[in-house]
Amino acid sequence: MGITILGIETSCDETSAAVLEDGITLRSNIVSSQVDIHKKFGGVVPEVASRKHLENVHPVIMEALEQAKVTLKDINAIAVTYGPGLVGALLVGVAAAKAMAYALDVPLIGVNHLEGHIAANFLTRPDLEFPLLCLVVSGGHSDLVFMPHRGDYQLLGRTRDDAAGEAFDKVARAMGLGYPGGPLIDKLAREGDASALKLPRAFLEEGSLDFSFSGLKSAVLNYLNRAEMRQEEVNKADLAASFQQATVEVLVEKTLLAAERTAVKTIMLAGGVAANGGLRSLLQTRALAAGCTVVYPPLHLCTDNAAMIACAGYYKYLRGDFAPLTLNAVPALSL
Numbered sequence: 085m086g087i088t089i090l091g092i093e094t095s096c097d098e099t100s101a102a103v104l105e106d107g108i109t110l111r112s113n114i115v116s117s118q119v120d121i122h123k124k125f126g127g128v129v130p131e132v133a134s135r136k137h138l139e140n141v142h143p144v145i146m147e148a149l150e151q152a153k154v155t156l157k158d159i160n161a162i163a164v165t166y167g168p169g170l171v172g173a174l175l176v177g178v179a180a181a182k183a184m185a186y187a188l189d190v191p192l193i194g195v196n197h198l199e200g201h202i203a204a205n206f207l208t209r210p211d212l213e214f215p216l217l218c219l220v221v222s223g224g225h226s227d228l229v230f231m232p233h234r235g236d237y238q239l240l241g242r243t244r245d246d247a248a249g250e251a252f253d254k255v256a257r258a259m260g261l262g263y264p265g266g267p268l269i270d271k272l273a274r275e276g277d278a279s280a281l282k283l284p285r286a287f288l289e290e291g292s293l294d295f296s297f298s299g300l301k302s303a304v305l306n307y308l309n310r311a312e313m314r315q316e317e318v319n320k321a322d323l324a325a326s327f328q329q330a331t332v333e334v335l336v337e338k339t340l341l342a343a344e345r346t347a348v349k350t351i352m353l354a355g356g357v358a359a360n361g362g363l364r365s366l367l368q369t370r371a372l373a374a375g376c377t378v379v380y381p382p383l384h385l386c387t388d389n390a391a392m393i394a395c396a397g398y399y400k401y402l403r404g405d406f407a408p409l410t411l412n413a414v415p416a417l418s419l
């Protein structure tokens with residue numbers, strides 16, 4: 085058996101454990117989602133998330149081992165997300181990982197959640213050559229990351245207010261679509277006309293690689309309020325399509341600018357919003373015209389999962405980049 089990493093992820097509302105062999109053979113990836121619980125509140129309730137992780141973490145790890153047909157003796161290292169995320173949620177995974185690493189006497193590897201999202205690309209494409217550029221778009225982040233070498237992350241741009249996924253979630257909530265909003269808007273947008281509504285695109289100062297989505301979000305909320313006041317019917321499909329298009333155009337434009345500036349030819353997408361159909365297709369079209377290739381993880385590996393954490397952990401294992409057993413959760417950890 086090759087190098088076998090057990091990955092654990094509990095940073096937000098999914099309890100996940102995965103067994104990965106040699107960085108590419110995914111033997112199991114169990115994701116226990118709390119979405120149905122948090123849905124009632126329209127978003128993740130941190131206290132509830134911690135309690136659910138505590139209930140789920142042990143059975144999820146056992147299921148991952150069982151499905152992978154490995155025993156504890158086969159595990160070479162434990163990789164765990166230690167930030168960024170909700171502190172109470174992170175602590176559950178970190179405590180479980182530390183206990184296992186100590187009991188099994190194997191290395192503990194601390195993984196940055198964003199590094200995990202980026203590594204999701206290497207699960208199916210271990211052959212990708214550096215330098216690489218990655219647009220990380222999730223519920224908490226919209227980052228443009230330049231990677232000259234493996235393990236070297238240079239932040240070129242980030243959001244100044246809402247993350248892309250957060251804007252999707254807030255707009256969906258205002259439209260009465262439910263939670264999480266990204267997939268619902270994505271689906272609805274397919275039936276709508278993206279040019280139906282004129283919505284703002286925030287490009288910020290000339291040449292800036294930062295993002296801002298709060299103005300766009302407010303424009304949609306104002307539009308909905310006005311329609312309600314005037315008792316006008318809202319075409320939700322058109323609104324979803326127009327909002328998605330405005331978001332995606334800015335993301336794509338800045339990603340291509342970053343690729344040009346860094347002379348990178350391979351662009352990766354990562355994070356929950358990387359599952360967005362509009363983003364994937366526009367980036368692909370525009371990148372092709374610019375002579376760049378776009379890669380993205382399969383849909384189920386875009387949103388939170390432990391396979392990506394195990395994959396990031398595998399490359400850290402090869403470098404001997406281990407964490408002490410005093411590892412703590414770092415809620416605001418940066419790349």
Ligand code: KG4
Nearest residue numbers: 222223224249266267356357359360387388
């Ligand atoms: O990466 P992720 O699972 O969790 C964080 O680390 O935040 O990302 C979750 C975010 C949510 O905001 C969700 O609405 C968004 O990803 N998302 C999508 C799609 N699928 C998930 N946004 C747009 N289109 C999608 N298809």
Ligand code: ZN
Nearest residue numbers: 222356387388
């Ligand atoms: Zn995530």
